[in-house]
Every structure is written in C-alpha cells, then in structure tokens.
Amino acid sequence: MTELLRPIEITRPPAIEFGAGLVGAVGRWAAAQGITRCLVVADAFNAARIELLGLPGEVTVFGEVKPEPDIPNLERALALAERAKPDLVVGFGGGSAMDLAKLVAVLPGSGQAIHDVVGAERVAGRSTALAQVPTTSGTGSEAGTRALVTDPATRNKLAIQSRHMLADLAVVDPDLTLTVPSAVTAATGVDALAHCAEAFTSRRAHPLIDLYALEGIRLVGRYLARAVADGSDREARAGLSVASLYGGFCLGPVNTTAGHAVAYPLGTRHHVAHGLACAVIFPHTLAFNAPAVPEKTALILAALGLRAASDEGAVLAAAHGFCARLGIEMRLSRLGVPEDDLGTMAEEAHAIRRLLDNNPRDLSRDRILAIYRAAL
Structure with a gap:
C-alpha cells in the first residue's frame, strides 16, 4: 500500500487563533459562550499572569503543574475541579499544563479514573468547555487529543487519547514565549x-x-x-x-x-x-x-x-x-x-x-x- 492509499483521520480544534497579542481572545470567546466559572491549569509562573487571559466570571487557578506531571499532581488538580465545577477549563503553559487540562476537562463527574481511560478512545465524554493557550514552542499539545501522565508506581508514562480532549479553542500567541x-x-x-x-x-x-x-x-x-x-x-x-x-x-x-x-x-x-x-x-x-x-x-x-x-x-x-x-x-x-x-x-x-x-x-x-x- 502506498502512503496515498493509507486511510487517515485529521481532527483539529474547531477554532485556532494565531497571532502576537491575541492571548485575550480566550476571555472574549468565553464571555461570548456565557461562561461564568473558569478553572485555569498552569505552572507556577503562568499562574501569576492569568490576568492576560481576560477570563470572565469566577476564576479558579490550579498553579501547581509539574514539569513531568504524575498521577498525584493530576489528582490534586481533579480535586480542585470537583470543588470549582467550572464551565471552562483553560490549559495555560507548556505541554504538561495542557495535558493536565485535557484530563481535568473530562474526568471530574465522569465516574472514570485515570487508569480507566488509558489507551485510545476510552473517555466517556465531556460536558466542560476546553481552551488551550501554549506559552512554550515545543509540544503542540494545544492542537491534539493526547495527554501523558506518569504513574509513579511503575515510573512509566500513561498515554490517553480521546477526541473528547480536543480543545474547543486554541489561542497561540507567540509573545507569550518571549519570557x-x-x-x-x-x-x-x-x-x-x-x-x-x-x-x-x-x-x-x-x-x-x-x-x-x-x-x-x-x-x-x-x-x-x-x-x-x-x-x-x-x-x-x-x-x-x-x-x-x-x-x-x-x-x-x-x-x-x-x-x-x-x-x-x-x-x-x-x-x-x-x-x-x-x-x-x-x-x-x-x-x-x-x-x-x-x-x-x-x-x-x-x-x-x-x-x-x-x-x-x-x-x-x-x-x-x-x-x-x-x-x-x-x-x-x-x-x-x-x-x-x-x-x-x-x-x-x-x-x-x-x-x-x-x-x-x-x-x-x-x-x-x-x-x-x-x-x-
């Protein structure tokens, strides 16, 4: 079989906004969607500059994303999401923040734990909006449907892939990478x-x-x-x-x-x-x-x-x-x-x-x- 005859499916976020100074597009989009409760998943540095997002309503921040997130790191984020009950989850940072944001958007209230969704298309669904805002130029996680998290018991990465983890909006503002x-x-x-x-x-x-x-x-x-x-x-x-x-x-x-x-x-x-x-x-x-x-x-x-x-x-x-x-x-x-x-x-x-x-x-x-x- 030649490459041209190989079946392929391409799935991308419905909206991708790219351009210097566009970070505030997240807040404008959220306001237009009637969002009133937001949860931002970020590392400590980006948690300190969430005002750039211009998010409406009540904003809760999980600012403890680790460089190589593991299950305990994810569980702390999930616990906060259970309390905050957001309408919108925003991944704001590098690939680690965006990967955790995907899981935070689909697991709370689903009855599924992390090990239930490892593999392809095992996520039950999603009722929360998801936006991704990268602040580094490396992973491209804002455009994808995969998330990786380390299981400390085995010291192996768990890979989760689901169309339910595709962002509704990805905003790529290169100026965020200047730092x-x-x-x-x-x-x-x-x-x-x-x-x-x-x-x-x-x-x-x-x-x-x-x-x-x-x-x-x-x-x-x-x-x-x-x-x-x-x-x-x-x-x-x-x-x-x-x-x-x-x-x-x-x-x-x-x-x-x-x-x-x-x-x-x-x-x-x-x-x-x-x-x-x-x-x-x-x-x-x-x-x-x-x-x-x-x-x-x-x-x-x-x-x-x-x-x-x-x-x-x-x-x-x-x-x-x-x-x-x-x-x-x-x-x-x-x-x-x-x-x-x-x-x-x-x-x-x-x-x-x-x-x-x-x-x-x-x-x-x-x-x-x-x-x-x-x-x-």
Missing part, C-alpha cells in the same frame, strides 16, 4: 523538531501530514538558533510557534516513533525535562533510522540547513552538531542519568510498542541500550 529562557527555548524547539521528523519518517507517514512535518522542520532550522541567541526576536518566536503547532498537527493522525520512546524513561526515571530528553536522543534515533528512510532523512537535514546525508555516521554528526550548537547539554551523565540504570531504561523504552511499532526500522532492546551508552 522562555534560552536553554528551555532550545530544548523545546528540538522537541517540536522531533515531532515533525518522527512523523515524517514513521511507517504511518502520510502526504496529508508530510507537508506540515517538513515545513515545521524548516521553521525550526530557520528560527530556533535566532530565538536562542535573542529571546526578544519576535519573528523567530512566531516562527517557532508555527513549528510547534505543525508538530502538534503531526501527533494526532501519525504520532512519534523511536525518538520519543527512547526519551521517555529519562523523564519518568530521572526527571529530565521532556524537551531536553528528546533533544539528547533525537540525533541518535534519526541516524539509526537513516538507512530505512534515506531520502526523507536527507530532506530533514537539508530543511535544517545542514548538508544532506543518509549515512548513519554523517547523520549523527550533523544532527548532534545542530543540537550542541544551541547550547544543549547532550551527555546523559551530565543530566544525572546513572550508567547502572541504562539497562532498565532500555527495557522500559523497548516496551513502548505504541511508538516503536511505527518506527521505520526495528529497534531492539540492545540497540536502545547502545544509544543510551553513546549518549552517556
């Missing part, structure tokens, strides 16, 4: 790049998504270094916001592959921020997959402004250099990952079949371990 530090800008930018590159090379790749994937990669290549060098560069910030959104478009119908599977244990076991984990792993999995998708790999490098290549060694050197020049720490040992845990991490990564089964090249447990060792 993001350079190190976070670099790591989250490579996360957006990884979303696009992994979808572009996936076994489930599709021409309807390829155009977003490749353009997202081009935007990262054009603007990420600029935004890292000068956080006040509004054009660069806008370009990265588009790249992140395009990466989100890739996640729903295609999703990620080996890069994210190998990166996940870094966050769940050793609390490496998701974007940083993806950035460290990205060059290794891109290079590993190159022999299976040489033409697409060459296109990815060219889109990044690098010399086109499909040889594993050349691809690894080029992609690693791209990330290192952004100032990203590319050694796992410097990020607190101990060598004696690499084997367990490889076992856990190899078990993430929902991602690895769509990788263009079969990735064994031993090869994952070799990637960790090379990155150590």
Whole structure:
C-alpha cells in the first residue's frame, strides 16, 4: 500500500487563533459562550499572569503543574475541579499544563479514573468547555487529543487519547514565549523538531501530514538558533510557534516513533525535562533510522540547513552538531542519568510498542541500550 492509499483521520480544534497579542481572545470567546466559572491549569509562573487571559466570571487557578506531571499532581488538580465545577477549563503553559487540562476537562463527574481511560478512545465524554493557550514552542499539545501522565508506581508514562480532549479553542500567541529562557527555548524547539521528523519518517507517514512535518522542520532550522541567541526576536518566536503547532498537527493522525520512546524513561526515571530528553536522543534515533528512510532523512537535514546525508555516521554528526550548537547539554551523565540504570531504561523504552511499532526500522532492546551508552 502506498502512503496515498493509507486511510487517515485529521481532527483539529474547531477554532485556532494565531497571532502576537491575541492571548485575550480566550476571555472574549468565553464571555461570548456565557461562561461564568473558569478553572485555569498552569505552572507556577503562568499562574501569576492569568490576568492576560481576560477570563470572565469566577476564576479558579490550579498553579501547581509539574514539569513531568504524575498521577498525584493530576489528582490534586481533579480535586480542585470537583470543588470549582467550572464551565471552562483553560490549559495555560507548556505541554504538561495542557495535558493536565485535557484530563481535568473530562474526568471530574465522569465516574472514570485515570487508569480507566488509558489507551485510545476510552473517555466517556465531556460536558466542560476546553481552551488551550501554549506559552512554550515545543509540544503542540494545544492542537491534539493526547495527554501523558506518569504513574509513579511503575515510573512509566500513561498515554490517553480521546477526541473528547480536543480543545474547543486554541489561542497561540507567540509573545507569550518571549519570557522562555534560552536553554528551555532550545530544548523545546528540538522537541517540536522531533515531532515533525518522527512523523515524517514513521511507517504511518502520510502526504496529508508530510507537508506540515517538513515545513515545521524548516521553521525550526530557520528560527530556533535566532530565538536562542535573542529571546526578544519576535519573528523567530512566531516562527517557532508555527513549528510547534505543525508538530502538534503531526501527533494526532501519525504520532512519534523511536525518538520519543527512547526519551521517555529519562523523564519518568530521572526527571529530565521532556524537551531536553528528546533533544539528547533525537540525533541518535534519526541516524539509526537513516538507512530505512534515506531520502526523507536527507530532506530533514537539508530543511535544517545542514548538508544532506543518509549515512548513519554523517547523520549523527550533523544532527548532534545542530543540537550542541544551541547550547544543549547532550551527555546523559551530565543530566544525572546513572550508567547502572541504562539497562532498565532500555527495557522500559523497548516496551513502548505504541511508538516503536511505527518506527521505520526495528529497534531492539540492545540497540536502545547502545544509544543510551553513546549518549552517556
């Protein structure tokens, strides 16, 4: 079967507003919908600037979102939602805040607990409106139907996917990212790049998504270094916001592959921020997959402004250099990952079949371990 004959479903928020200074569109939309009770799900930094949203009526804030949210973090947010009984839930922050907002919008009052909805389309429904406002350029979660939360009992990520978690409104205001530090800008930018590159090379790749994937990669290549060098560069910030959104478009119908599977244990076991984990792993999995998708790999490098290549060694050197020049720490040992845990991490990564089964090249447990060792 050719890619053109592969069935695909594309689901997007009914309304996406994009533009500098548009953050207040959330409040205007909420007022027009007759919303009177709002719950904002945010990290501590964004919880302190919710007035930018201009929300009407009674506003309750859950401002305790963790960088790698786990079930206890979710349960605290759900308890607040049960008390506040909001008409509207707003995710305001990075992917962690937006993922928790999705779950907070569907679980309270449903009779379902988090483990009841793990997997695809197990959410019973939603009676609360949902708006998403990203403040970083990385996850593209504002456009998608997936949420990830860590189970501390297993130290694995639980993946929930449901059309009921699709936002009614996504407002992407690039000016909200002007305050993001350079190190976070670099790591989250490579996360957006990884979303696009992994979808572009996936076994489930599709021409309807390829155009977003490749353009997202081009935007990262054009603007990420600029935004890292000068956080006040509004054009660069806008370009990265588009790249992140395009990466989100890739996640729903295609999703990620080996890069994210190998990166996940870094966050769940050793609390490496998701974007940083993806950035460290990205060059290794891109290079590993190159022999299976040489033409697409060459296109990815060219889109990044690098010399086109499909040889594993050349691809690894080029992609690693791209990330290192952004100032990203590319050694796992410097990020607190101990060598004696690499084997367990490889076992856990190899078990993430929902991602690895769509990788263009079969990735064994031993090869994952070799990637960790090379990155150590």
